[in-house]
Structure formats: structure tokens, C-alpha cells
């Protein structure tokens with residue numbers, strides 16, 4: 001690596017070491033890293049507080065263009081990350097360990113999406129060093145709370161006067177890794193719903209066989225949904241549909257059982273016990289702690305939660321019918337809640353997606369920039385998960401999801417999330433091409 005490249009990798013690692021994971025992301029720490037970094041490159045920096053408590057800053061970095069009357073270009077990235085289970089990782093999730101043999105940098109956020117701000121900023125460094133000056137103004141937004149729905153983040157941002165004043169013409173936001181050497185790009189996100197099904201039923205002794213127990217009723221629901229899920233998944237496995245082109249309905253939690261009180265043993269009690277009964281008591285306590293539930297009672301209530309996602313053009317009415325008639329019918333003692341998360345149509349009442357044809361000049365410029373960077377682009381896809389792009393697309397502003405990570409397994413929200421150093425560095429070059437092209441698109 002050149003000295004510059006080593007520095008770029010080090011800056012990426014430094015950012016990854018900031019604990020930005022929920023439930024208590026260190027936004028202040030991230031801001032004290034990112035703001036002086038951007039200022040050192042000559043960018044204007046602003047911090048917006050969209051919540052009264054001021055604990056969720058939204059950072060805006062600006063490189064003014066020579067023609068500020070033209071709509072600007074926005075590069076977005078969320079600051080927060082999902083939690084990690086450190087004991088299940090090969091390397092600590094906030095150490096940003098670089099494996100010298102493979103060049104893999106392991107960290108929560110390595111792919112999702114803490115590579116982006118560093119790549120944006122280092123691309124700007126490169127462009128400035130090459131004497132490039134943008135025509136359109138370029139903004140970078142670094143936003144809180146994407147991982148928890150963006151209610152105090154991008155959703156408030158798009159409603160703000162500050163956002164309107166930016167006059168955004170086009171946005172690039174995160175995408176997903178590509179396991180092949182072809183870059184992936186996303187023109188839409190699926191819609192997010194939550195489905196919660198509750199079952200009631202007859203309670204009884206754990207040994208009795210009877211009809212209509214709550215868990216039994218809930219299992220009928222789970223089986224019905226599993227059948228639907230399998231049919232959708234089959235289309236993906238057969239290559240007939242992309243992962244964003246089907247309805248997914250995945251169980252994410254299950255709740256049932258009568259909690260058992262934990263056995264507490266005090267020192268004084270221990271004192272009068274024989275060694276034998278002490279060992280037995282510890283075994284009982286351990287057993288109860290592990291299970292946490294009474295083992296010989298069939299509970300009268302049970303619950304399951306599903307993460308439900310629909311392609312933007314899918315008809316929710318059909319799903320509503322299925323839930324009512326097939327998945328959670330009242331005659332099986334099942335009740336449900338179907339909760340919408342985020343917008344389902346744009347301001348004009350149309351499905352939320354960005355055009356990827358001649359009608360969208362930004363699309364052609366994007367495509368050409370990837371080619372000029374020596375990259376190949378796969379057919380534009382619908383993202384199976386959800387990003388802040390939906391808030392921008394909802395306003396009718398074009399936005400594409402893109403993370404320049406080729407030959408990389410998809411590890412967002414997974415254990416041992418990593419990004420290879422060379423892939424990260426190549427991404428900087430790709431953004432140099434993208435920024436050059438997008439910021440000079442003629443009005």
C-alpha cells in the first residue's frame with residue numbers, strides 16, 4: 001500500500017472503533033471524528049438537531065459547486081449500527097482487526113455502512129488533489145437512527161426546512177455487497193410491515209393431550225405462513241425472482257410459557273446444608289435458570305412476530321386477506337396486528353421507485369461512471385431490506401442504493417462482518433468517478 005492508502009485504511013478502522021451500535025450509539029463520538037475530518041478537507045460542516053434532546057445529531061458536509069443554482073447531489077450514510085454478539089465473533093466487533101493474511105477488516109458496520117463516509121471523504125480528497133471542482137454542489141449527510149426506522153433521523157430530515165434548502169436533485173445511499181465481481185445497484189426498497197399474531201387457548205397440565213392449546217393454535221399459524229414463505233423462497237432459489245421481488249415473511253420472535261421464579265440461595269442457607277443437598281440445589285437452580293419456564297404447564301397465551309416485506313408494487317390488500325383468512329383465522333383463537341412501517345406510496349400516490357431508463361438522466365450518468373471506473377454493473381435490483389432512500393424517493397427525488405463492494409459475501413447484520421482492505425480502497429476510486437460525473441451533470 002502507498003502511504004495514502006495505509007492512512008485511508010487506518011481512518012476506516014478508527015471510525016469502526018467508535019461504538020455506534022444500538023441501543024446506545026455513540027453519536028457524539030462519531031461527530032467528533034467526522035466533523036474535523038471533513039473540515040480538514042475544506043468542506044463546510046453543519047450539525048442539525050432534529051430532536052429536542054439534541055442527542056441525535058445529523059451531520060451535513062458540503063462541497064460548494066460553481067453553479068449553486070443547479071439541484072445538488074447528496075451522498076448519504078447512516079451513523080448507527082445494529083448490535084453485535086461479541087462472544088460469537090472471531091474478532092471483537094469494535095476492534096476493527098485487520099487480518100494481515102487476507103486483508104479483511106472485521107467490525108460491526110464494516111459493510112453496513114461505515115465504509116461509506118470514509119470512501120466519500122477520501123474520494124473528495126483525491127478529486128481535490130487532482131484539481132477537480134464540481135459544477136453542482138455536493139452534500140454528504142450522516143444521519144442517526146436508520147437501523148431503527150429513521151423516525152428521529154431521515155424522516156425528520158426530509159420534513160425540515162434545511163432539507164428543502166439543499167435543493168437535492170439526486171441521492172446515492174447504501175446498497176448491499178456483491179458476492180461476484182459485478183457491482184449491484186438498487187432502485188427501490190421493499191415496504192416494511194410487522195405482523196404480530198397472538199393465540200389464546202386452553203391451559204392445562206403439561207402431560208395432558210387436548211385440543212385447542214394456545215401453542216397448538218399458534219403452530220397452525222406458523223405452519224400456514226411457513227408454506228407461503230417456502231413458495232416465495234422457491235422462486236428466489238430457482239432464480240425466477242430476485243430477493244427483493246418476492247414477499248418475505250420471517251419469524252423474528254416467539255413468546256410463550258409460564259416463567260419460573262429463579263431459585264435464590266443465600267450464604268446462610270448454604271451453611272446448614274450438607275454438601276450433597278448443596279450440589280442438588282445448585283443443579284436445580286441452574287436447570288431453572290436455563291429454562292426459565294415452568295415445564296409441566298401448557299400456557300393459555302402464545303405469540304409470534306414476523307418481519308414482513310413487500311415489493312413496492314405488491315398489493316397489501318391481498319396479504320391482508322391471507323392474514324385474516326389463512327394465517328390467523330379467528331376460529332382458531334388467533335388475533336393479529338398488521339403494522340405498517342414507513343411510506344407505501346410516493347407523494348403522487350405511486351409505488352416508490354427510481355427510474356432506471358432514459359427518462360432519468362442521473363441513471364445514465366451513474367451507469368457511465370461505473371463503466372469509466374472499470375466496473376461492470378448488474379441489472380438494477382429492488383433491495384430486500386430498507387434504507388433511508390425511501391424518504392427521498394417518496395418526494396419524487398431519484399435515489400440509488402449502492403455500496404461498492406464486489407467479491408464480498410453479504411454480511412450485514414451478521415456475525416464476523418468484514419470488508420477487505422483492497423475492496424474498500426477500490427470503492428474510493430469508484431466514488432471519485434461517480435462524484436466527478438454526477439456533480440457535472442448538465443442542467
Ligand SMILES: CSCC[C@H](NC=O)C(=O)O
Pocket residue numbers: 146147148149150192341342385386387
Ligand atoms: C422500519 S424500517 C427498518 C429499517 C431497517 N434498515 C436496515 O436494516 C430494515 O429493517 O430494513
Ligand SMILES: [Zn+2]
Pocket residue numbers: 078112113146174
Ligand atoms: Zn445500513
Ligand SMILES: [Zn+2]
Pocket residue numbers: 082112147412413
Ligand atoms: Zn443495517
